[in-house]
Amino acid sequence: MNDETKNKIAAQAAELHFAENLPAEIEGFALKKIFAADDDKFIFFTCTSDETHCALTTYFHTETNEFKVRQRIGLTEFCLTKFFTSDFAHFKELLDAQLDDVLKNLREIRGDKLNRFLREKNFHAWKFGAELPATLEGFELFIKPAAPVEVTNGSLIVLNYADFALGSDFVLYYNIYSDEFSGETRINGAPHVTYTFDAKTLPELTDKLKENLTDELRLIRRLSEKI
Numbered sequence: 001m002n003d004e005t006k007n008k009i010a011a012q013a014a015e016l017h018f019a020e021n022l023p024a025e026i027e028g029f030a031l032k033k034i035f036a037a038d039d040d041k042f043i044f045f046t047c048t049s050d051e052t053h054c055a056l057t058t059y060f061h062t063e064t065n066e067f068k069v070r071q072r073i074g075l076t077e078f079c080l081t082k083f084f085t086s087d088f089a090h091f092k093e094l095l096d097a098q099l100d101d102v103l104k105n106l107r108e109i110r111g112d113k114l115n116r117f118l119r120e121k122n123f124h125a126w127k128f129g130a131e132l133p134a135t136l137e138g139f140e141l142f143i144k145p146a147a148p149v150e151v152t153n154g155s156l157i158v159l160n161y162a163d164f165a166l167g168s169d170f171v172l173y174y175n176i177y178s179d180e181f182s183g184e185t186r187i188n189g190a191p192h193v194t195y196t197f198d199a200k201t202l203p204e205l206t207d208k209l210k211e212n213l214t215d216e217l218r219l220i221r222r223l224s225e226k227i
Helices: 003-016 088-107 116-120 202-226
Strands: 029-038 041-049 054-061 066-073 076-079 139-143 155-163 168-175 180-187 190-199
Touching: 003 029, 003 041, 003 088, 029 054, 029 088, 041 088, 054 088, 066 088, 139 168, 139 202, 155 202, 168 202, 180 202, 190 202
Parallel strands: none
Antiparallel strands: 029 041, 041 054, 054 066, 066 076, 139 155, 155 168, 168 180, 180 190
């Protein structure tokens, strides 16, 4: 990010008194004001909860010339599209109106709820999912099938085993548009697609998890510890 852009954004923030009156803690999240460039982004502030492994970042993205809010749940990060705008004053209005609620929802995001698409697949009665161990190969069962988390583009995280110290995990998604389950691994923060767990039905998914999940987690750990 060039100095001209940084200075322009900083001047706009000062003119709008952006984030000046935000408290040090909001809905259990610690607020940290940054107001500095990071590659192609200008970061305004972050809200972090170490207890829940969740965080939120507000920033300006030079690549798209937009102000954005990025949300992190465990090791999975994605932007909240409702905050996309090229108008700084509008961005401030959106945050003023919705930041508290967004953080409250983020804090409670792993509540016990299923959307109708998963109910139609009889997901609530999935015995294998209900019997998954709390830890497996040193990975914590962070997101359980009983409490999936909606992310972006019609996808929900229905299973997540994570090692936060390594920054590595295994994520299983269900997409409502393709009506399919798929997997992704993260090695020291870098995502990698795996096709091992692609499935259309719960019985098919169950068989693939029984056969491959333990080995997949062992592989993630082995690769993570090599780096």
